[in-house]
Amino acid sequence: MSETWLIIGGWVSAGLTIFLFSFLYKDNPFFKIAEHLYLGAGMGWLFQVSVTNVWLPKIWEPVMNGELLVIIPSILGISLLTQFIPRISWISRYGFTFMMGYGSGLAIPAGLSTDFLSQIGGTIKPFSMLASMTPFNIFGSLLVAGGTICVLFYFFFSVEHKGHLQKISNVGIYFLMIYFGAAFGNTVMARFSLLYGRFDDLYTYSAVKYFYATQVILVAMVVYFILHSFFTKNKKDVSEEAA
């Protein structure tokens, strides 16, 4: 890639990053440009992914190789598009019915196995090694078992949570909140790494090699916001005077 293209890429990258960050101040035309560009680019990218990763290898190539069975699921898939033609939209029900049936058949046995049996088995299994467990391990296993029961009880809708039942439910909430706190911290840390990535790019594009792309765009936007604010204020004053 030539040097010129790298510089152009740097300006586009720094520009779009700053345009999107400008939303932190307020909605503005730069954000709208970036938003619509992102929307269009995202759809374009997904379209080519669908063509190259689904249509070509899963339909076109098998049909060309004589595997005609793929036509059946393809027709079911195409039937969903008939939703856009009201007169024949009933055809889409076949596709939807197949999807719902297939989804249920796949999800129900897996759900039973993981949400019920594995949950119970996983909670009681540590106690089978009682002889080799330290007091701390026993405490940990009891905590997990107790927490499982209390949290599940919080989601039990068939009885009113009053009196002692309310206390069990509250313990469940404490367990949930501890988990949510940990998950929050964990995710925020991960998001910060994304933010550092963007800042790192902005720093890279602020170099002389990129003709100070970050600084120029940033200053230009600040000037725009000041001027915009100034003229909007003037317009407001005029309209107030007229009123």
Next chain:
Amino acid sequence: MIKTKVITLIAFMLFAAGSAFAAKPAPAIDGFAALDMPYDVGNAAVLRWPANPADTDDTSYVVYVSTHETGGWLEADRFAAAAKTGKDIELPFWAWNGSAAEHAVKIELNNLFGESLPSSVFQFRVTAEKNKKVIAESAVVSVMPVGNWFRLDRLNNLILLIVLIIIFFWAVSHAKRKGLFIRRIAGLDAIDEAIGRATEMGKPIFYVPGIGSMGSISTIASAFILGEVSKKVAQYDSQIKVPHYDPIVMTVCKEIVKQSYMEAGRPDSYREDINQFVSADQFSYAASVDGMISREKPAACFYMGYFMAESLLLAEVGATSGAIQIAGTDVEHQLPFFFTACDYTLIGEELYAAGAYLSKEPMLLSALKVQDFGKLIVMVSVFFGMILVVLGAKLGWTDFVQGLLHLFKGY
């Protein structure tokens, strides 16, 4: 002459003795059998033979497999003599009868030959080795692996499913006759408040169904809630906007909203652009919905369904715009973000319960009852299972404990 004869005779005797010594075969491993692995898709075999009490710690077994009648042997497994007994096969007691006095080895043929097996019949043999020398060898046996239609090892899953189905039908019948009780859920009671606020302010309501497909349970639950919300919106003659990520979800939601407007007696108020497709790219979708919320300043925002990293991006913008916000998802690591930015949050199961809670439909209420019964099974099983396992472990009832663990294994 005599000297030459004697030398020839000695040489012949030495050669004969050497040949006899070299040809001495290794002792046989008796009772070696290769069988089709039961309850699988037909890509594994199980080998069984009696354990030899004379095996020492440095004895190891090597399993060979071949697709040819003779030769072409491939090492399939190697393990110490004390390992891999009949008890180690991962099948429950009702589907497998293994003992510690035998060796049982599961050979996954697809791991050795690839997903498409090169032959229908496979030859096996096993050798016992000590210090890298073969001390015993089995005869060659063959097996033809076949797929099984019925997974007997999942019998516990089937029984549980049948029990839940019976309870579901009982609950449907009970719900139709007498109704079913559901406790109050605060987040759902706030829906009326949010719609009322939007009506008073004359501002729209944003209902964001998330980025799940129609196969996601939370999206299905969200579609039920959308039905009830849009019915109330139609009754109050307010406005609702539903931006979509998935075209199929949009199609389903269109039908649901249209139906709700008809049920509310306001088909004239229904507009095709209530449901609008935005983007199937996660962050494009988030950026665009953020833009819409910040420009239109809705009075209420609902975030119900499957959400990932866009959860905070959406909820934060909604909070900044001053909207009353109600969220609900079963993605547990996104819930903390909704807690921080929304007024009410439905946690996991509460989202599933919402459709039934709002509509009071007997079918949905029954489904909720079955879920509750499932939770009751888990709570009771964990409590009593824990006590029984502790008792069994304390009293040394190993088979009882193993049997109990088999009952609660997912397979």
